[in-house]
Amino acid sequence: MKKIEAIIREERLEAVKKALEEKSYFCMTVSEVSGRGKQKGIPLQWRVGEYRVDLLPKLKIELVVLDEDVTVAIDAIVRNARTGETGDGKIFVLPVEGVVRVRTGDKDENAI
Amino acid sequence: MVRRKNILSTMMMSFVALGLVGLLWVLYGYSLGFGADKAGIIGGLDFIGLRGVGQEPSSVYASTVPHLAFMIFQAMFAVITVALITGAVVERIKFSALLVFSALWLTLVYSPVAHWGWGSGGWLAKLGILDFAGGSVVHINAGVSALALVLLLGRRRGFPQQPMEPANIPLVVLGAGLLWFGWFGFNAGSALTSGGLAASAFVATNTAAAAAAFTWMMISWLYRRPTILGTVTGAVAGLATITPSAGFVTPLAAIPIGILAAIACYYSMVLFKTKLGFDDSLDVFAVHGIGGLLGMLAVGIFSSLAVNSSGADGLLLGNGAQFLRQLLGVVAVGAYAFVVTLILGKLIDVTIGLRVGQSEETVGLDLSQHGERAYGGLLR
Numbered sequence: 441m442k443k444i445e446a447i448i449r450e451e452r453l454e455a456v457k458k459a460l461e462e463k464s465y466f467c468m469t470v471s472e473v474s475g476r477g478k479q480k481g482i483p484l485q486w487r488v489g490e491y492r493v494d495l496l497p498k499l500k501i502e503l504v505v506l507d508e509d510v511t512v513a514i515d516a517i518v519r520n521a522r523t524g525e526t527g528d529g530k531i532f533v534l535p536v537e538g539v540v541r542v543r544t545g546d547k548d549e550n551a552i
Numbered sequence: 553m554v555r556r557k558n559i560l561s562t563m564m565m566s567f568v569a570l571g572l573v574g575l576l577w578v579l580y581g582y583s584l585g586f587g588a589d590k591a592g593i594i595g596g597l598d599f600i601g602l603r604g605v606g607q608e609p610s611s612v613y614a615s616t617v618p619h620l621a622f623m624i625f626q627a628m629f630a631v632i633t634v635a636l637i638t639g640a641v642v643e644r645i646k647f648s649a650l651l652v653f654s655a656l657w658l659t660l661v662y663s664p665v666a667h668w669g670w671g672s673g674g675w676l677a678k679l680g681i682l683d684f685a686g687g688s689v690v691h692i693n694a695g696v697s698a699l700a701l702v703l704l705l706g707r708r709r710g711f712p713q714q715p716m717e718p719a720n721i722p723l724v725v726l727g728a729g730l731l732w733f734g735w736f737g738f739n740a741g742s743a744l745t746s747g748g749l750a751a752s753a754f755v756a757t758n759t760a761a762a763a764a765a766f767t768w769m770m771i772s773w774l775y776r777r778p779t780i781l782g783t784v785t786g787a788v789a790g791l792a793t794i795t796p797s798a799g800f801v802t803p804l805a806a807i808p809i810g811i812l813a814a815i816a817c818y819y820s821m822v823l824f825k826t827k828l829g830f831d832d833s834l835d836v837f838a839v840h841g842i843g844g845l846l847g848m849l850a851v852g853i854f855s856s857l858a859v860n861s862s863g864a865d866g867l868l869l870g871n872g873a874q875f876l877r878q879l880l881g882v883v884a885v886g887a888y889a890f891v892v893t894l895i896l897g898k899l900i901d902v903t904i905g906l907r908v909g910q911s912e913e914t915v916g917l918d919l920s921q922h923g924e925r926a927y928g929g930l931l932r
Contacts, residue, residue, distance in 0.1 A: 451914055454714055474931040482915075485923040493925075497932055525911075 441536040441552065442510050446501045447475060447529040448521040453499055459516040460503070467552070468503040478526055498529060504536055504552055553781075553834055556719040557916025558643045559926040565638035565650060572654055573631040578602055581630055582623050584663035586613065589673025594664050599623075612672045616745040625741060626666070633662055633690045639834035640698035643708050643716075644913050647921040649906045656896050657697065661889055665693050669881070681881035682855065682863055682874070684753065685742035687796025687847040688885040695841020696886045698832060700893035705906055707831035709913055719926075721781055728784035732761055735791045739798040749860055755803035757794050763810025764790025771818050782818075785839065789817035792843030793850065800855035800863040809850045816846050845882050852878035 448456060453470070460468070474495040483490050505513050514531055522528050541551040554562045573581070580600055587595030599605050602623070610619040634654050641650070668676040669689045676688075683689060708716070718724060739757040743750035768786020769778045793813035794806055801809070821838035824830045832838065852875030855866040865871040900906055907913075912920035919925065 451710075451714075454710075472932065482919065483923070484919075484925065484928075495931060 441504055441539060441548065442507055443502060443504045443534045443536050444510065444513055444517070445532040445534065446514075446517050446521070447473065447498050447531070448501065448517070449523065449527065449529060450497060450499050452521040452523075453501075455520040456501065456517050459520045460513065463509075463512055463516050465503060465505065465509070465513055465516075468501055470502075471500045473498050473500045477530065496527065504539060506549065506552060553718040553721075553724050554642050555716055555916070556926060557918055559719055559918060560924050561647070561917035561921055562638070562642045564647070564922060565642070565645075566635040568651065569631050569635040569638070569654060572651065573634050573658055574627065576655060576658055577627040577630050578623075581658055581663050582626060584659065585626065585630075585666040586623075586671050589667070589671060592673055592675030592678060593667070595667045595671050614744040622744070626670075629686055629690055629738075630658060630662055630666070633686075633694045634658055636690070636694035636836060636840055637698045637701065640702050640832045640836040641705055642833045643917060644705060644907050645701075646905060646908050647917070649900050649904055652904065653701075653896060653900055656900075657893065660896065661693065661697065661892050662689075665689055665885055665888065668884070676881050676884065679877060679880065680864065680874070681877045682800055682851050683796045683848065683881065684799040684851075685739045685795045687793075687844045687851070688881050691792045691795060691840040691844025692848065692882060692885050693844075693889045695837045695839075695844055696889045697893040698836035699830075699841060700890050701897050701906075702830055702832045702837070704894065704897040704901060707829070708833065709910065711831045712826075712829065718781065725780060725784055728787055732787055732791065735761070735795075739791075739795060743799055749799055752803060752859055753798040756798045756801060756806040757791065759803055759806035760790040760794035760798075760810035760813065761787045762790070763807045764793070764814040767811045767814035768818055771814065785835070786814045786818075789813045789839045789843050792840050793817075793847040796844070796847040797851040797855060800851055800860050801866075802854070802856060802859055805850075805854040809847070809854065812850070813843055813846055817842050841886075845886070848878045848882045849875065852876070 475498050476494050476496060482496070483492055501517070503513065510533060517531060539548050539551040540546070578601070580597070582602070582605070583597055583599035584595050587598045590596055605619045605623050607618045607620060609615045609617060610622060613619070614622040634657065638650065666689050668674040669681070669683045670677065710716070735757055736754055740750045740754035743753055765783050765787035768789065769783040772779050772782035790810040790813045794809055797809065817839050820842040821835045824832055824838055825835065851866065853867045855863050855874065856869060857863060857865050864874045867875050897906060908917065908920060
């Protein structure tokens with residue numbers, strides 16, 4: 441089992457969700473995050489000065505899938521989150537040791 | 553009512569109307585609206601720079617208050633009408649385009665129409681078309697112009713598929729509360745002096761708002777749940793609809809007027825936004841355009857000379873002629889506002905462009921047009 445952590449642009453969420461749904465991946469956690477990659481941030485105005493905000497709003501999608509589903513899931517995310525501009529995001533794949541479904545107590549593969 | 557990234561932009565468009573129209577009105581806007589009549593169409597330049605507008609009452613308008621008081625009262629109507637239009641074009645209009653449009657629209661649409669309906673010698677007023685506080689001059693004018701701009705501008709990117717939930721409904725409710733309160737100044741104040749008529753208009757205004765708010769809440773409940781967003785929208789629809797008739801109808805007539813306002817505006821909103829797909833983002837046409845239209849016609853149905861001897865009797869008292877006059881007023885203002893706005897909008901679009909670029913719209917107007925964030929902080 442693997443956990444996919446995908447940092448994407450906020451406006452790509454609907455498209456990515458839909459694409460994952462189409463591949464039957466419904467379960468996910470989404471959080472609002474701020475971060476930076478190579479994007480240099482944006483200048484903001486305050487009275488007569490300027491200050492730079494270099495941590496930009498993004499969304500983090502986390503989902504846990506079976507090993508054999510990792511490639512399909514990542515492909516769905518990439519195809520729908522990519523715009524070609526700097527700031528499209530990054531995806532990380534982590535190993536998962538165990539999963540439990542709270543309602544039933546199902547474990548590991550049965551809980552995905 | 554907009555997404556977080558456009559909160560400041562939306563408020564700015566209304567606030568800047570105070571700045572821009574506040575200036576232009578005292579310089580020449582009031583004169584064009586209320587100056588010496590020229591062929592019933594426009595006022596003259598006799599009040600340019602407030603020449604002849606002093607502390608003594610005007611000999612023509614509002615003889616119980618200083619002329620300056622009448623002028624500044626009228627200024628508020630001018631400001632709000634311009635601000636009203638902006639609700640339809642939020643989240644995608646270019647700020648510079650809006651400024652240019654507002655200045656031109658005030659000059660070529662608002663002041664002339666104000667003259668027609670309220671200026672001494674204005675052709676609508678001379679024909680006996682009644683508009684107590686601005687059903688045509690403000691609401692139809694703004695609502696129809698908003699529609700014209702929506703047609704030119706197009707939908708927001710992602711409308712209607714992407715979620716565009718209001719970012720701050722408590723602020724909307726607060727705003728609606730301020731509107732409900734301020735509208736007493738608008739409607740009761742249009743009696744131009746304290747007394748029986750002002751009181752009557754005051755009660756009619758509050759009653760229409762209450763009836764409309766309650767009715768919209770019930771319609772919303774029939775559909776799914778009684779939402780607060782719907783309830784406050786209903787109140788505003790009631791306020792808009794009672795505006796032309798507040799000082800001509802009995803306070804009790806405000807009940808059917810308010811109920812009809814909620815029904816008509818609700819279903820107009822559904823028709824235009826959901827069924828026909830026009831992205832009038834904050835429903836300016838559905839609430840103010842249709843509300844104003846209904847309100848003007850309501851004058852022709854419910855008005856009574858017993859309430860206001862300077863008004864008329866309506867359909868319910870056996871006089872059908874007033875209804876026809878009101879209809880003429882509606883068509884005249886609506887057609888003029890629509891056509892001129894379409895022309896102005898198109899002109900601005902082909903010169904400086906009406907709409908922001910794609911990435912500017914995506915990152916939000918607060919950042920792209922104003923370099924600010926509504927809720928700044930360390931992270932977000």
